[in-house]
Structure formats: C-alpha cells, structure tokens
Amino acid sequence: MRSLASLLCGYVFGWGLFISGMIRPEKVLGFLDVLAIPSGNWDPSLAIVMAAALVVTAAGYALARRRVPIFEQQNQWPAQTRIDRPLVAGAALFGIGWGLVGLCPGPAIENLASLSPGIVVFIVAMVVGTLAHDRWYARGTAPEAASLAHATAADG
Amino acid sequence: MSNFTPISAAIGGGLIGLSAVLLMLLNGRIAGITGVFAGLIDPLSSDRAWRATFVVGLIAAPLTAALLGYAIPVPQLPTSFVVIAAAGLLVGFGTRLSNGCTSGHGICGIARLSPRSIVATGIFMFAAIVVVAITRHAVGG
Numbered sequence: 589m590r591s592l593a594s595l596l597c598g599y600v601f602g603w604g605l606f607i608s609g610m611i612r613p614e615k616v617l618g619f620l621d622v623l624a625i626p627s628g629n630w631d632p633s634l635a636i637v638m639a640a641a642l643v644v645t646a647a648g649y650a651l652a653r654r655r656v657p658i659f660e661q662q663n664q665w666p667a668q669t670r671i672d673r674p675l676v677a678g679a680a681l682f683g684i685g686w687g688l689v690g691l692c693p694g695p696a697i698e699n700l701a702s703l704s705p706g707i708v709v710f711i712v713a714m715v716v717g718t719l720a721h722d723r724w725y726a727r728g729t730a731p732e733a734a735s736l737a738h739a740t741a742a743d744g
Numbered sequence: 745m746s747n748f749t750p751i752s753a754a755i756g757g758g759l760i761g762l763s764a765v766l767l768m769l770l771n772g773r774i775a776g777i778t779g780v781f782a783g784l785i786d787p788l789s790s791d792r793a794w795r796a797t798f799v800v801g802l803i804a805a806p807l808t809a810a811l812l813g814y815a816i817p818v819p820q821l822p823t824s825f826v827v828i829a830a831a832g833l834l835v836g837f838g839t840r841l842s843n844g845c846t847s848g849h850g851i852c853g854i855a856r857l858s859p860r861s862i863v864a865t866g867i868f869m870f871a872a873i874v875v876v877a878i879t880r881h882a883v884g885g
Contacts, residue, residue, distance in 0.1 A: 595798065596766065598804075600766065601801070608756020609756070611806065629747070681837060682842060684875050694845070
C-alpha cells in the first residue's frame with residue numbers, strides 16, 4: 589500500500605509540474621532571468637507555483653502534525669536544524685547547475701518521458717553526482733553508511 | 745510579461761502541494777525528489793519500492809497527458825552535452841550535499857518554516873539567477 593500511495597503522489601506531483609509548465613526548463617529559465625524584467629519578458633510563473641504549493645503544503649502539514657500516517661508508524665519530519673557549510677555549499681552548487689540548464693531533479697526525471705538525448709545525459713550525470721557524494725564524499729567524512737543515514741534524515 | 749501563466753501555475757503548484765501533503769498523510773514522508781531519488785539509486789538502499797513507484801508516477805503523468813492529446817514537452821536544452829553533463833553533476837552532488845532541492849527545501853522545508861530550507865532556497869535561487877544573468881546577458885547570448 590505504501591508503494592501504491594507514493595505512486596499516486598508521484599503522479600499528482602508530475603501533473604503539477606506538467607500543468608504549471610515547470611517541466612519545461614525554458615520556462616524555469618524565464619523566471620530565473622530577472623534581467624528581463626525591464627524589457628517585460630520576465631516570466632514570474634515559478635513564483636506563483638511555489639506560492640500555491642506552499643499554501644497547500646503548510647495547511648496540509650498542520651493537519652499531518654496531529655496525526656499518524658496511514659501506512660507508517662510515524663511521520664518522518666527532518667530533524668536537522670543546523671545551518672552548516674554542506675548546506676550552504678551544496679545549495680550554491682545546485683543553484684549553478686540549475687541555472688545552467690533550468691533543470692532541477694523533479695522535472696529532470698519527469699522529462700525522461702520524452703527520451704530526449706539531452707535529458708538522458710543530464711540524468712546520468714545527476715546519478716554520478718549523487719553517487720559521488722554518497723559513496724565517496726560522505727563516506728569519507730563520516731563512517732558507517734553515511735549515505736543511508738543521509739537518505740532517511742534528508743530535508744528532502 | 746507575455747509568458748506569464750498565473751492560472752496554470754496556481755493549479756499546478758496546488759497539485760504539487762497536494763502531492764506533498766498526501767505523501768506525509770499516507771506514508772509519513774517528505775516529498776523531496778532529492779531524497780526519493782538518492783534512496784532509489786543507492787546500491788545499499790533497503791527502502792526502494794515506494795521511491796521507485798513515486799518516480800514511475802512522476803514519469804507517467806506526461807505520458808498519460810499524451811494519451812489525452814497533449815504533446816509531451818521536449819525540453820529545450822543547451823546544444824553542448826558537456827554543459828548538460830556539468831549541470832547534471834552539479835545538481836546531483838549539490839542537492840545531496842545540501843540534503844534537498846526545489847521540492848524538499850523550496851516547498852516542503854519552507855512550508856515547515858525550516859530555517860535550513862529557507863537559507864538553502866535563497867542560496868540556490870540566487871546562484872541560479874546569477875548564472876542565468878551571466879549566460880544570457882554577459883556571454884553574448
């Protein structure tokens with residue numbers, strides 16, 4: 589049932605990215621291109637997507653905090669609170685990659701539906717980057733399956 | 745602002761929020777694609793099934809949209825595979841190092857008013873805006 593539930597969630601998420609246009613990297617770049625504001629070519633859509641998603645998520649999480657999940661023992665809320673160097677450096681590296689092509693992980697994976705060669709290259713590189721972190725970098729800094737601890741304690 | 749699509753953006757954003765809420769109410773999990781994906785591809789992961797079905801659902805959405813007559817969008821990407829691969833490496837490594845991306849930090853984290861996520865989102869937004877400013881406006885593009 590857990591897998592069916594997350595299938596539904598992934599499907600709804602995918603429709604959200606599709607309908608909002610955020611599946612399209614060129615639309616995301618249209619938001620990030622703030623220097624286009626004076627010429628009137630800026631596309632603020634991404635801000636509306638985030639605002640709508642935040643309102644719904646904040647309201648729903650308020651409800652979820654008072655309940656146990658249906659198919660699990662308990663909610664797994666992220667426990668980390670420290671603003672540390674990995675957070676800052678990682679966000680900066682991610683932002684550079686995001687700005688280069690307009691793809692973040694969700695839309696990148698969803699775009700596999702198009703089987704476009706560029707997307708396949710991006711996903712392979714993203715897998716390499718992810719494993720490079722989990723298998724070598726994190727393993728080197730913290731022993732005992734750091735990657736798995738990460739995977740479950742992640743903010744997202 | 746001829747490209748601005750506020751209504752479809754609000755509907756789509758609402759659905760993304762609904763997905764995040766459902767995943768917490770049903771499975772008690774944060775809908776962060778970084779965490780979902782990393783736990784799926786990690787060779788030592790023991791918790792793969794729900795992550796795999798989430799990804800299947802994600803990819804199934806545009807495919808069913810195609811059955812309904814919509815075109816599957818073909819993403820416009822840089823012509824250079826080197827640039828695409830470099831971006832993929834940065835996104836993969838960076839999101840793991842900071843433990844989240846646009847969904848985990850930008851939506852789920854900010855919805856929880858997590859200071860970590862607010863800082864991370866500010867940083868990756870700023871970095872991406874700077875990169876776009878350079879690639880579109882400084883490098884003859």
